[in-house]
Amino acid sequence: MAATLxxxxxxxxxxxxxxxxxxxxxxxxxxxxxxxxxxxxxxRQQFRTxxxxxTEEKSSSTxxxxxxxxxxxxxxxxxxxxxxxxxSEKEVFIRELISNASDALEKLRHxxxxxxxxxxxxxxxxxxxxxxxxxxxxxxxIGMTRDELVSNLxxxxxxxxxxxxxxxxxxxTDASSIIGQFGVGFYSSFMVADSVEVFTRSATTGTPGYxxxxxxxxxxxxxxxxxxxxxxxxxxxxxPDSREFSDEDKVKEIIKKYSNFVGSPIILNGERANTIxxxxxKDPKEVSDNLHNEFYRFISNSLDLPRFWLHYKTDAPIxxxxxxxxxxxxxxxxxxxxxxxxxxxxxxRKVLIKSxxxxxxxxxLRFVKGVVDSxxxxxxxxxxxxxxxxxxxxxxxxxTNRVLRFLHDRSQKEKESFNEFYKHYGLFLKEGIxxxxxxxxxxxxxxxxRFESSSGQPGELVGIPEYCSRLKEGQKDIYYLAxxxxxxxxxxxxxxxxxxxxxxxxxxYEPYDELVxxxxxxxxxxxxxxxxxxxxxxxxxxxxxxxxGSLSQTEVDDLIPWIKTTLKGKVQxxxxxxxxxxxxxxxxxxxxxxxxxxxxxxxxxIPQDSHYSILQPQLEINPKHPIIKKLSTLSKDNTxxxxxxxxxxxxNAMVGAGLVEDPRTLLSSMNDLLTLALEKH
Numbered sequence: 001m002a003a004t005l006x007x008x009x010x011x012x013x014x015x016x017x018x019x020x021x022x023x024x025x026x027x028x029x030x031x032x033x034x035x036x037x038x039x040x041x042x043x044r045q046q047f048r049t050x051x052x053x054x055t056e057e058k059s060s061s062t063x064x065x066x067x068x069x070x071x072x073x074x075x076x077x078x079x080x081x082x083x084x085x086x087x088s089e090k091e092v093f094i095r096e097l098i099s100n101a102s103d104a105l106e107k108l109r110h111x112x113x114x115x116x117x118x119x120x121x122x123x124x125x126x127x128x129x130x131x132x133x134x135x136x137x138x139x140x141x142i143g144m145t146r147d148e149l150v151s152n153l154x155x156x157x158x159x160x161x162x163x164x165x166x167x168x169x170x171x172x173t174d175a176s177s178i179i180g181q182f183g184v185g186f187y188s189s190f191m192v193a194d195s196v197e198v199f200t201r202s203a204t205t206g207t208p209g210y211x212x213x214x215x216x217x218x219x220x221x222x223x224x225x226x227x228x229x230x231x232x233x234x235x236x237x238x239x240p241d242s243r244e245f246s247d248e249d250k251v252k253e254i255i256k257k258y259s260n261f262v263g264s265p266i267i268l269n270g271e272r273a274n275t276i277x278x279x280x281x282k283d284p285k286e287v288s289d290n291l292h293n294e295f296y297r298f299i300s301n302s303l304d305l306p307r308f309w310l311h312y313k314t315d316a317p318i319x320x321x322x323x324x325x326x327x328x329x330x331x332x333x334x335x336x337x338x339x340x341x342x343x344x345x346x347x348x349r350k351v352l353i354k355s356x357x358x359x360x361x362x363x364x365l366r367f368v369k370g371v372v373d374s375x376x377x378x379x380x381x382x383x384x385x386x387x388x389x390x391x392x393x394x395x396x397x398x399x400t401n402r403v404l405r406f407l408h409d410r411s412q413k414e415k416e417s418f419n420e421f422y423k424h425y426g427l428f429l430k431e432g433i434x435x436x437x438x439x440x441x442x443x444x445x446x447x448x449x450r451f452e453s454s455s456g457q458p459g460e461l462v463g464i465p466e467y468c469s470r471l472k473e474g475q476k477d478i479y480y481l482a483x484x485x486x487x488x489x490x491x492x493x494x495x496x497x498x499x500x501x502x503x504x505x506x507x508x509y510e511p512y513d514e515l516v517x518x519x520x521x522x523x524x525x526x527x528x529x530x531x532x533x534x535x536x537x538x539x540x541x542x543x544x545x546x547x548x549g550s551l552s553q554t555e556v557d558d559l560i561p562w563i564k565t566t567l568k569g570k571v572q573x574x575x576x577x578x579x580x581x582x583x584x585x586x587x588x589x590x591x592x593x594x595x596x597x598x599x600x601x602x603x604x605x606i607p608q609d610s611h612y613s614i615l616q617p618q619l620e621i622n623p624k625h626p627i628i629k630k631l632s633t634l635s636k637d638n639t640x641x642x643x644x645x646x647x648x649x650x651x652n653a654m655v656g657a658g659l660v661e662d663p664r665t666l667l668s669s670m671n672d673l674l675t676l677a678l679e680k681h
Contacts, residue, residue: 066223071154090192090242094251095258096185097137097234098124098266099351104141104232105264108203111142123265126255126273130246138233139264143202149212149222153186153198189234190216192242199225200232261350278350280323280371284311296325299345300369304329307421308414310370310406318395324370324403330424331367340366347373359392361399364432367425372399404444411448411463419461422450430516439522446520451480451506451513454499458486462506464523472503477529480506482514482593482658493586493656494531497579505531511600514593532657535579536588536618550623551632559632563619566646569609572616580622587617587653596658604661615659619650644673 087093105122112119120140127136144152189196194215201209209228214220236245244250252273255266261278279287279295296306307328314320324344343366346357350373360372374395411418422429432445450461467478479498483489489507498505508514517528551559556576564574571587580586589595595615606614621628627649634642651666660666 066221068219068221069150069154070219087188087191091245091254092258093188093191094135094137094245094254095351096188098126098255098259098262100185101137101139101141101232102262102264102351104139104143106141108140108142111203123267124262125267126251127269128246128248128251130243130248133238133240133243133246135236135238135246135251136233137236138231140229140231141203143207143231144200144210145202145204145207146210146222148202149198149200149210153212154220186234187216189236192238192245193236194239195237197235197237198232199228199235201228201230203230257355258352261347263350278371278373280311280321280373281350287311292325295323296369299371300325300327300343306369307417308406308410310403312399312402312406314398318391318398319374319376320395320398321373322370322399322402324368324372326407326421326425327367327369328421331428343367343369345371346377347371348377349373349375353377360396361403362396362432362436364428364435365400365403367428368403400441401444404441404448408444408447419450422448422461426450430512433516434519442520443523446523449516451508452486453504453506454481454490454495455504464506467504467506468524468526470504471526472501475503477527477534478506478523479503479529479531479534480508480514480517481531482508482511482596485509492531493580493583494535496581496583497535498531500581511596515597518591518593530592532588532592533590535577535586535620536590538579551629555632556623559621559628559635562635563621563646566643567619567650570612570617570650571619574619574621576623577620578622578624580620580625583622583656584625584627585619585621585649585653587619587650587657587659589615589617589657589659592657599659599661617654617657617659619653641673641676644669644676648673 101124105124109119109122122140125136125138128134129136196214196216198212199209200212201207209225211223211225211228212220213223238246245254248269252268255268255273259266260274260276262274263278265272266274276295276298277291279291292309293305296309297303305328306325308326310322310324310326312320312322312324344357344361345352346354346360357372361368372395376391377395407418410421426449429445429448433442433449436442436445446464448463450463452458452460453462453467456462464478481489481492481495483492486507486509489495489509495505508517514530517530520528522528560574560576564571567574577586598614599611623629627645631642631645631649634645647669648666651660651669654660655663655666
């Protein structure tokens with residue numbers, strides 16, 4: 001009666017929005033009366049909270065003698081483990097209780113449908129009472145009989161949901177929306193509770209209501225109760241150090257994090273708390289762009305918009321429902337870090353398992369945001385860790401391949417948009433090639449790489465598959481040239497020979513590009529080769545080396561040993577090449593990309609003289625070039641000047657090859673050369 005009067009009084013307060021009359025004041029306890037001192041949002045929030053509490057207080061009073069029972073011995077030990085060690089975060093108890101409530105609603109729905117009846121109001125109600133440290137979670141689901149109370153709440157790891165699923169399977173009914181698996185979720189409440197009371201009544205007509213109560217110490221009581229509505233209500237008296245879980249804002253935050261997509265409405269203190277739909281379970285055709293934008297902002301916790309989205313569903317080889325988003329904005333510094341977790345959340349039957357599941361997509365796809373829901377994912381007892389590594393690897397492989405196919409499809413159908421995306425996120429794709437251990441995956445990723453080429457215009461990008469589609473007859477290799485800019489690439493001595501043959505060459509402007517292509521090695525059975533390496537390894541016809549206007553064989557035979565002596569300790573060998581046109585010489589090494597990487601990262605810690613023994617450079621001279629022809633004469637007439645010119649030519653070639661750590665070290669020798677050259681003028 002008192003509870004009813006308080007509820008009526010709170011309702012009157014809500015309707016009038018004024019100070020209560022003296023008569024009304026007399027009916028209110030101090031905590032209700034304090035409402036009249038507040039206004040605005042704070043007033044309305046407290047009103048909703050107290051209205052919900054008053055509604056809860058209307059029901060449930062015990063009748064008869066309490067029956068005191070003991071948990072089974074194994075259960076008593078497990079209860080201590082669940083309450084103290086099983087879960088990493090206390091807040092997950094709310095997720096577990098909501099999941100149980102959702103299962104109770106689903107069981108009732110299936111039972112009613114099986115009897116040809118329409119499900120009635122199915123919802124989960126939560127109320128908070130911060131002053132008294134009480135959290136109440138109730139549902140209008142299937143409820144429990146006395147025997148079910150003893151079986152389900154007196155024995156840990158006996159899942160009523162699992163038993164129900166088995167019954168449904170025997171009847172040939174799909175009940176895949178049932179969440180519970182292990183029968184331990186309810187006991188997570190003892191992490192935060194001084195005591196727990198459960199009021200329940202089975203949905204079966206004519207069954208009485210019961211109250212189950214325990215402080216988690218090893219015993220529990222069951223008492224028959226009156227005025228219990230069909231369903232289950234759990235009243236948790238929180239420990240002082242867990243008071244935060246009776247705060248409405250905190251509970252709302254936890255619902256949003258873990259249980260926002262539970263199928264049934266979750267009503268928190270009179271207002272619905274789960275308002276975002278699980279779009280990944282809907283038909284893609286039913287989801288508008290606006291819904292995608294809203295959902296993306298929700299899961300990414302940002303104000304950005306997605307550029308692309310992949311709405312994916314498959315049941316083989318593993319059940320997957322996924323909705324993945326590819327950002328439109330540039331990646332932040334935090335995202336660039338390799339320590340950043342993958343931004344995909346893992347759900348099982350719409351309940352969050354991990355907000356950042358780094359097992360289900362490779363690290364290089366950490367820029368992808370979204371949701372993956374799979375009923376087949378094996379979880380540990382706390383539903384926080386993944387098990388069965390073979391199945392997780394399969395899930396990871398399926399999702400990665402699907403993402404790659406999707407991006408390749410976008411690169412063909414939306415070229416401009418993809419190229420803009422690639423400008424910001426190409427680095428992640430290159431990281432994937434470097435870190436992947438599977439050649440097949442490397443080649444799939446490489447289909448997404450984009451480069452300028454010698455055949456295209458500045459700014460025009462080409463992919464490796466497109467490059468391969470227009471190979472010259474007889475061309476078996478894919479050629480690339482690393483240079484800081486297009487201007488330097490086009491003026492490179494290494495490009496001259498292939499340009500004469502009209503062979504297309506990919507330009508790599510970033511220092512790491514050539515390392516990526518070195519890791520890739522092959523594409524579609526074709527070797528990926530740097531033009532420097534091609535130049536070093538190619539064989540030239542002897543008769544073509546001494547054309548009209550070039551040095552003679554005799555002059556070359558005299559010059560090469562002299563150059564080799566002059567550059568002793570610097571070059572491994574000296575040879576003549578006819579592949580150069582406008583340049584006097586070039587330097588080649590066996591693995592130019594690895595050599596440049598060495599110069600950038602390790603050369604500073606090794607003496608300069610040791611660089612050459614590590615690199616083993618080969619100097620190739622152009623016998624037609626005026627400087628080389630003049631050098632042949634100087635080597636006999638002016639040895640000092642010839643030595644300075646030779647060293648400068650070698651230094652220039654090393655700079656052109658990107659094999660000099662700091663070109664400023666060459667200034668001294670260059671000044672010596674200029675001084676000697678100008679002495680006669």
